[in-house]
Amino acid sequence: MNRISVFAIIFTLFIPLGSYAQYASSSKTPKKAGDLIESTSYNDHKRGAPRMLQYLPSGEEFVCVNGKNRYTRALYGGHTAWRLETGDRPIFATYVKNDCRNIRFRLHLPDGTVTPLEETDWCEARYNPGTRTYALKDKAWGENCSLKVSVLASLTEEMAVWELSGELPAGCELEVLNSPICRKKLSRSGDMGADPPGCFEPAEDGTVLQTLKCRFPADRHLYVGISGNELKEMQDGGVQYLALQKACRELAGRIRITTPDPYFNTLGGALAVAADGIWGEEGVWLHGAVGWRMPLSGWR
Numbered sequence: 123m124n125r126i127s128v129f130a131i132i133f134t135l136f137i138p139l140g141s142y143a144q145y146a147s148s149s150k151t152p153k154k155a156g157d158l159i160e161s162t163s164y165n166d167h168k169r170g171a172p173r174m175l176q177y178l179p180s181g182e183e184f185v186c187v188n189g190k191n192r193y194t195r196a197l198y199g200g201h202t203a204w205r206l207e208t209g210d211r212p213i214f215a216t217y218v219k220n221d222c223r224n225i226r227f228r229l230h231l232p233d234g235t236v237t238p239l240e241e242t243d244w245c246e247a248r249y250n251p252g253t254r255t256y257a258l259k260d261k262a263w264g265e266n267c268s269l270k271v272s273v274l275a276s277l278t279e280e281m282a283v284w285e286l287s288g289e290l291p292a293g294c295e296l297e298v299l300n301s302p303i304c305r306k307k308l309s310r311s312g313d314m315g316a317d318p319p320g321c322f323e324p325a326e327d328g329t330v331l332q333t334l335k336c337r338f339p340a341d342r343h344l345y346v347g348i349s350g351n352e353l354k355e356m357q358d359g360g361v362q363y364l365a366l367q368k369a370c371r372e373l374a375g376r377i378r379i380t381t382p383d384p385y386f387n388t389l390g391g392a393l394a395v396a397a398d399g400i401w402g403e404e405g406v407w408l409h410g411a412v413g414w415r416m417p418l419s420g421w422r
Contacts, residue, residue, distance in 0.1 A: 196412060
């Protein structure tokens, strides 16, 4: 075997390793966003560190109290890329390509006190597959006062509905702020880990595109909807909310897991909702429900 042949063999063997290295690199600065963004990690500093259990099972629900994670649990809705991002506190974001919005709630008391709902003294957050529910208390409201916030995404159109109820001082007003998010362009459809944490927070310049103010009713629930990135108070929201709730429960109820281990019992509805999330408009499974929304008709 001559020298040229040996060199050719070595060159052929090492070419793939060099190609692979660009994807295995832990560099914080991808060479080409979109192709190599998956090689970027914003959690490298946490590798090997002890982690605290943040969510506990409660029947089929995942529960946390006074959690800190934001925009980490999407409500997928229909079979488009639209979704509602939720977290451990009642602050939200819609994903609409090139026009994502941050949605915040403010409770105004008759004495002028304003409480951002994501900053209450106590917050219990629950994820019942397809639904987020929050139980809130704050010392500014009074000892026996509380507020419950639930939100659902429609399974057939790009919209979501919030239901709010509770025991509050008379004359309270709810203010809902609709703002652009702080990051103008998201990588991989806003997938977790592809952009720095906080990319769904409201724009840093304080821009508010819409403000909705609603009188908090004393004897009934308050309903707020968002569709086409526009907020509105829904006078007939109760009927629509119940319809969305029924559809969501039917979807989540397709898979049920019952075992002696409460941690396993939360998985059935979560799997059913996740499976619906990766079913695409084209009538085939997608690679992912958030990022990588490409058909896999030839793969699986």
